[in-house]
Structure formats: C-alpha cells, structure tokens
Amino acid sequence: MDGDEQVDWREQLYDAKAVELILYGRALGLSHVEAEDVLQETFLALMQNPQIPANAEHYCVRSFRNCALNHRRSLWRRLARELESQRWFEKSSSESPAERAAMRRLTELPVEQREVIVLKIWHRYTFEEIGALMETSPNTAAGRYRYGLQKIKLRLEGVVYERDEPAGDTIAFVAAAPPLSGT
C-alpha cells in the first residue's frame, strides 16, 4: 500500500516536472538525450529512497542538478553533445524569426545565466531558492538573471551585436545601451 502511494507520488512529480527538468538539463549543458538519461537516473534514485522528502520538488531539482553536473564531466559525452543541435522548445506556428533567434540566444548564454533564467521562468523559483540551489547569494542570482534576460530581449528586438561576458558575481545588473534612435 505504502509502495503504491510512493509510486503515485513519484509519477505525479514526474508528470509535473519532467518537461521543466529536461529544459533545465539543456540549460546545464546537456543534450536532449542526455537530459532524458539524467532524468531517468534521478527518478530511479528517487525510487530507492524510502522516505518522501520534505520539499519533494526542490529535492528532485537538486538531485537532477547533481546528476547532470556529474554526467556533463565526461569528455566523450561533451564531444557527442557538440554534434547535437536540437531545439530546446517545441515548435510553434506563431513563432517569429526574432523569437527563434531569441531562443537560440538563450542556448548560447553562459551556463550560470541560462540556469538562473530557466529556474526563474519555467520552474518559478525565487531568487532565494535559486541562490540556495546554486550555492550563491540571491543578489548574484538576480544579477545573472537580469543580465542574461537583457541579452535575450535585445535579440527579440532584433539587435544582434551584443557579446557574451560572464556576469560578475557582484554585479547586480548592467544595463545595456539602448539602440540608437534616429535623431
């Protein structure tokens, strides 16, 4: 009986979080297939755990992150990942070229910036929770978020000349220069 309840709990968690975790895996630098492997590994580990954690969603995201970081270390996997250029998002008929470019921009951001963006937007984490997960301060997380999102915004607006720089840990936000208006 207890086992059935646990399986139900895990299946519910899978249904609720699988899509977001796959995206999170991509943000952490995995290919889609690797993200699936890590997702499977994470849930198989959850099956072995007889105790239901206090905050199951956060526990699951943290386990996934640890598995993903271990997975990413293999050189062979990294080489194979370079060959894969699959999309992070489902195709949409209403998708504009600028939007496609912005999606691509997200994938090109430094890992720590896109990790924060994915956690904030698709996992709906607070900066405090992101800071706790990434073992950094909420301010740093917020800075990375705004910095990365600003780059995506520029791409959405059709600006393509910005360059990547890792957001400094102490920089909260660096405002990008507005595009020159015709005067």
Place this chain on the structure above:
Amino acid sequence: MNLPETQLRLWRPRRPSAGLKQRIFIARVASLPQIARVLGWLTPATACVLLAFLVLNSENTASISASRQEPILATIMSNQSYAAYLANHRMGQNDLSAVTFDWTNRSGSTSNVGFPRFGKPLN
C-alpha cells in the same frame, strides 16, 4: 526595465520522449525488496534441482536393483568383517574357494623319477 518574461513563459519546453516514463516506472520492478528478487530466481532453481534429483535417483535405483547390489551392501553394512572376505571373493586369484586343484584329481604321478619294479614279495 521591461524584461520579456511573459513572452518567454509562452515558449513551451520540449517534452521528453513518450517511452521515458514507461522506462522509469517499469524499472521500479528492479527496486523490489531484496528477498523478493532472491525468491524470484531461487524458487524455480530449487524446483529444477529437485526435479533433477528425482530423475537421477529413479535411474540409479533401477540400475542397482538390476545388478542386485542391495543385499551385498546390506551385508557389508551389517557385518564389517564380511567386507574383507567379500573383497577377496571378488578378486579371483586370492579366492581360495575358487581355486581348483586339478592336479590332485589325476590318477598318475607327475614325477619323472622312476620307481623300481618290485618283484613278487619274498616269502
């Protein structure tokens, strides 16, 4: 500052493949308690061993009864001193009862030493 969060939330992340959930939740069979996994192979293995034992045992019984070994074995087990006799009995050259002294049955002497001919006894 106006960040495009609302627009980004509309982007739907790619779904995992359809079989992934099945793979994970079917694989939970592997996480059954240890005793269940051990019994899973132990029961049929025990049945096989018992079946093999029964088959071999019935064949042995048939061959033993055919060669009439049981009374001898039973005798050896009950009378230890008979075992030595039985061992000799089976070994041919040491079996005294089996040796036949054919030469004792002949009427003539085998000696080549001549015996003197005796005449009539003297009065």
